[in-house]
Amino acid sequence: MDSSKAFDNKEYTQLNSVIELVQRYGKEEFSNLDSFLAIDCIKYSKDKTRIYKEHDIDNIDRFNFFESISDKWYRENFHSDVLYTILNPNTKEIGRKDFLQEFVKFLEIEDRFDCNKDFEVIKEHPTGLVFWIEEDGQKREKKGYIDLLIKNDTQAIIIENKINYAPDMENQLVRYMKYVHEELNKEISAVVYLTLINDSNKKPPLESYDESFKNYKELLKNTRILKEIYAVDEQKSLAKDFLPACIKRLESENTTNQKLSDTCTIASIYINQYKILLEHLGGRAYMSSTDKKLIEEIYSNKEKYEAATDFAEIWNKRDLVLQEILKNKIQQEITYHELKPNKIHGSNNVFVLKTRNDDTLVYWYESNQLGFTPLEGQTFSEQKQNELFGIIDKIPNTSLKQKGDEWVYCNIIKDSPTIIDDVMNALKLLFNA
Numbered sequence: 001m002d003s004s005k006a007f008d009n010k011e012y013t014q015l016n017s018v019i020e021l022v023q024r025y026g027k028e029e030f031s032n033l034d035s036f037l038a039i040d041c042i043k044y045s046k047d048k049t050r051i052y053k054e055h056d057i058d059n060i061d062r063f064n065f066f067e068s069i070s071d072k073w074y075r076e077n078f079h080s081d082v083l084y085t086i087l088n089p090n091t092k093e094i095g096r097k098d099f100l101q102e103f104v105k106f107l108e109i110e111d112r113f114d115c116n117k118d119f120e121v122i123k124e125h126p127t128g129l130v131f132w133i134e135e136d137g138q139k140r141e142k143k144g145y146i147d148l149l150i151k152n153d154t155q156a157i158i159i160e161n162k163i164n165y166a167p168d169m170e171n172q173l174v175r176y177m178k179y180v181h182e183e184l185n186k187e188i189s190a191v192v193y194l195t196l197i198n199d200s201n202k203k204p205p206l207e208s209y210d211e212s213f214k215n216y217k218e219l220l221k222n223t224r225i226l227k228e229i230y231a232v233d234e235q236k237s238l239a240k241d242f243l244p245a246c247i248k249r250l251e252s253e254n255t256t257n258q259k260l261s262d263t264c265t266i267a268s269i270y271i272n273q274y275k276i277l278l279e280h281l282g283g284r285a286y287m288s289s290t291d292k293k294l295i296e297e298i299y300s301n302k303e304k305y306e307a308a309t310d311f312a313e314i315w316n317k318r319d320l321v322l323q324e325i326l327k328n329k330i331q332q333e334i335t336y337h338e339l340k341p342n343k344i345h346g347s348n349n350v351f352v353l354k355t356r357n358d359d360t361l362v363y364w365y366e367s368n369q370l371g372f373t374p375l376e377g378q379t380f381s382e383q384k385q386n387e388l389f390g391i392i393d394k395i396p397n398t399s400l401k402q403k404g405d406e407w408v409y410c411n412i413i414k415d416s417p418t419i420i421d422d423v424m425n426a427l428k429l430l431f432n433a
Helices: 009-024 027-054 078-087 097-107 172-183 211-220 238-256 258-299 302-316 318-335 382-392 419-432
Strands: 120-133 139-151 155-162 187-195 226-230 341-344 347-355 360-365 369-374 398-403 408-412
Touching (some): 078 120, 078 258, 097 238, 120 172, 172 187, 172 211, 238 258, 258 302, 302 318, 318 347, 318 419, 347 419, 360 419, 369 382, 369 419, 382 398, 382 408, 382 419, 408 419
Antiparallel strands (some): 120 139, 139 155, 347 360, 369 408
C-alpha cells in the first residue's frame, strides 16, 4: 500500500474548485454540458466502438504478417509493391491473369481495357526528370515515376498510390498522362488515384495543374477516366470488393485444379493478410477523422466549446470527486456516521468503516481500494491472512488482490462505469462478513 499520497489542502482546494464549477451552472446553463455529453460525446463513443469492431482494431490476438514487419508496411512504395505482386501474372505463386480482370471490373472499365490482350504490369515506370522552383528561388529536379503502369499494346492504366498519404507532386497526374499518351502512344483507359479512405483532404489537385496540360486536365474531369479509389470504404474499396474477388477466384481455381492447391493457399493467405492490414489502417484513419470532426465541432460552436472545457476541468479531477461521492454514499448507506481519514501502519487517509470482534478493521482507501487491516501495532498471522483473503476473493471486478501481515485487500477496477456500485457492493460484503 502506498503511503506517500495524502488528501492534503491543495487537493481539497482542487475539489472545491470543481464544486464551484458545478454550482456556477444554473439549471438552464447546465443543460449545455448535459447536451454535449448526451449527444456529441455519446455519438463519438458509439462511432468509435463501431469503427473498432468493423476494422478489428486493437485485436492483439489476431496475427497479421504485414504488421509484424513494422519497418516495412508504412513505407511509401510498400502498397505499390503488394499490388504489383497481386496484379502481375508472372509473380510466382501469387499472381494470376484473372486478378487483372477483377481489377478492371472493379474499376468499371471493361469497355476501355482489353484483358484478353497480352499485358504488362510495371512498377515505378520512369517518366523522365521533373523540374520545379523552390520558395527560395532554387531550381530543383527529380526523377519522375508512375507507381504502377498496366499496359497492353494500345491501352494503359495509370495507378498513383497515395495510401500512405504521399504528397502530390507538381502536375503529377497530367504529366503521367502526357507521357503515356505521347511517349508510349497508349490510349489512357483510366487514371487511378488510390487513397486509404475517402478523405476530403486527400483529393487530386486538379485546379492546381498548369494550363499547358489543359487537355489532360479536362480528361480528368471525366469520371470514366479519373478513378478515385479507396483502400477501405463502406461502399466500394480494395478491401471490400477487389481483394475478396481475388480470393474467390482462388477458391474456384483450387476446386477445379488440385495440382494448384498449394499455390492457391499461399496466394489466398497473402491477399487476405493484406486485406486485414488495409482494414486496420483504414480503421485507424477513420478514427482519426472522427476525432478531427468532433474537435472541429467543439471549436466552431461556443456553447460546445464551453461545455467541453468545463467537462474537461471536472474530468481531470474526477478521482477527487469520485472519492467524495463514495464517501457520502458510504456514510449514508453503510456506516451512518461521518468518516474521517486515519493514519494506520504508516499510510495516511485510510478510512476505517468498522472494527470487527477480532480487532480486525474494515478499511477503504484511495476510492477503489478496500480490505482488512489489524489494529495499529499488530499484524495478521498467516492463518488469519488466508481466512480474510477468502472473503476478499469473493469480490468481483477487481484488478488486484493481495494479502500480507498488515493488509489484506483488493483494488476495484477503476476505469469502469460501474465503479461506484462495485465499490459499494464490495464494502457491504466486507462490512457484513
